[in-house]
Amino acid sequence: MQPSSALASLSGRMSDRSAVIGIIGLGYVGLPLAYRFSELGHAVVGFDVDPAKIAALNADNGYRRYVGSRTEDIRFPAPFEATSDFARSADCDALVICVPTPLGKYHDPDIGYILDAARRVRPHLRPGQVIALESTTYPGTTEEDMLPELARDGLTVGEDIFVVYSPEREDPGNERFGIRQIPKVVSGVTANCLEAAKALYGGAVDTLVPVASTRVAEMTKLLENIHRAVNIGLVNEMKTLADRMGIDIFDVIRAAATKPFGFTAFYPGPGVGGHCIPVDPFYLTWKAREYGLHTRFIELAGEINRYMPDYIVEKTMEALNGDRKALNGSRVLVLGAAFKKNIDDIRESPSLQVMEGLAARGARLGYADPFVPALALADGTRLEAVTADAATIAAQDAVVIATDHDAFDYDMIAREAKRIVDTRGRFPAADAKVTRA
Known part of the structure; x- marks a missing residue:
């Protein structure tokens, strides 16, 4: 598959740091990731459904992070705004989903937060966007469950929009390994989607680990934690x-x-x-x-x-x-x-x-x-x-x-x-x- 014009545009905006990054879910995974992209010079829009969290983040443009036995008050170096208005997702070149994936009453997976995030951004999708899922989940979630919720007439996955899975590997409190130092497993629904994943994360981490499919990447995260x-x-x-x-x-x-x-x-x-x-x-x-x-x-x-x-x-x-x-x-x-x-x-x-x-x-x-x-x-x-x-x-x-x-x-x-x-x-x-x- 040849790179599309939408992929070329996305890659260029990621390369020159003009891309706007949307982070959906401002918790232990989303906030450090938002800071990392802000550190690179990208404007960041953070999405969350908690009004108190949104108000607190907008009030001081930062958050508190624990590093070993120390606490650090983090200030975003590039423009950052937290919001619950998912119409703002149209302004973003990348949308990274970092929402919880809890267990249900009978230890069955609850991917409701993932599907809700997909439904919220779907009306606002446009050519040239990459949608990345980082939440830990079972093999098949990205393509079998999330992708149908993103589907829109006139937007072809792999040509107009790009859907990827890259599992978070955040370790709160770890003084040696932050987002940049931890190798990043990346995958895509298509070959062009994988290239979009590389464009999205390539500047943020030292080492990318491309894998053959989203199912491989999903299983990789589960194996790490099951180990x-x-x-x-x-x-x-x-x-x-x-x-x-x-x-x-x-x-x-x-x-x-x-x-x-x-x-x-x-x-x-x-x-x-x-x-x-x-x-x-x-x-x-x-x-x-x-x-x-x-x-x-x-x-x-x-x-x-x-x-x-x-x-x-x-x-x-x-x-x-x-x-x-x-x-x-x-x-x-x-x-x-x-x-x-x-x-x-x-x-x-x-x-x-x-x-x-x-x-x-x-x-x-x-x-x-x-x-x-x-x-x-x-x-x-x-x-x-x-x-x-x-x-x-x-x-x-x-x-x-x-x-x-x-x-x-x-x-x-x-x-x-x-x-x-x-x-x-x-x-x-x-x-x-x-x-x-």
Whole structure:
């Protein structure tokens, strides 16, 4: 297929940075991507359906980002505007969809946000636009589900408009790898669509990884996250066995990690959280049923990881029993509500499930997290964070290290805490007041 005039126009506007970039969904994926294109000199229009978020972004032309243990207030260097008016999508040369893909009540994929975004922009599509999907989803979504919602008379995909899939690989809080440094998998519905994907992302990242089809790219993202979920499930199961055998699993992992080949270190914790690892594997298990297959290995890892918060609650009960105390009525402080350290994301966080389990068994519960000032548990109970200072730590019957933010003073915690339930390996297992969980 020869490049069309629309593709040539798009490529030229991307090359000279005159293209206007539309980002649909201004969350953990969309906002950093919007900033990256703004950093390159592109005008950016951000689309969202949350009026409060739109107002806040327009008020200060920026957003807050967590980088390691630091926070940075980001200001867009090129023109940026947030809006809920999808008619503005006609002004954009590129529309990048970065919306959530949650699971339904029965662990079935919910691609409603993707389809809604496609329907909102469809009336405003014009020749020379590229529509890119970055949301994690099952193989076939781009071509079988989203593409029909974009179809318009007079616009030919691959000639007039270009539809691509390029999975996000955002890692909030990662100081080493940002959008530019992470290789970008790109794919297109047609050969010209793939060229449009290269034009869109080529200036934003150091390395492009073109693949043969959108289905390959969709499966690639799922494999990446399933790889993590399965290995985390494995090491969490190993943790429970090692505990029964009186072996420190963190010592085992550190020793195994010295092997220079054939081993990758994964670390246990209170479970898995965030927008990817607890959700994405089930996209593939759902799709596999269409082909008459049952992905037992993936589902087993999910079962193990979902069990871990209950395991932490049980270990906390055992630790308090060893101190001749019952969990019911004991003061228990959970350190860390976010699903990983040094960020504020509590989506699917196992820390919340640990809190809910402790509260259900009568604990006098509190939590500390410098990134999460308040939260609500599943039963509607609202909690406000306390400061993890010496007096607060000393007043607890047990402190549970659920998310090991760098901001916590671990030397002080070791000194002041009566009992530490450590799910992250921050304290020596030989310490008499430490219970590994």
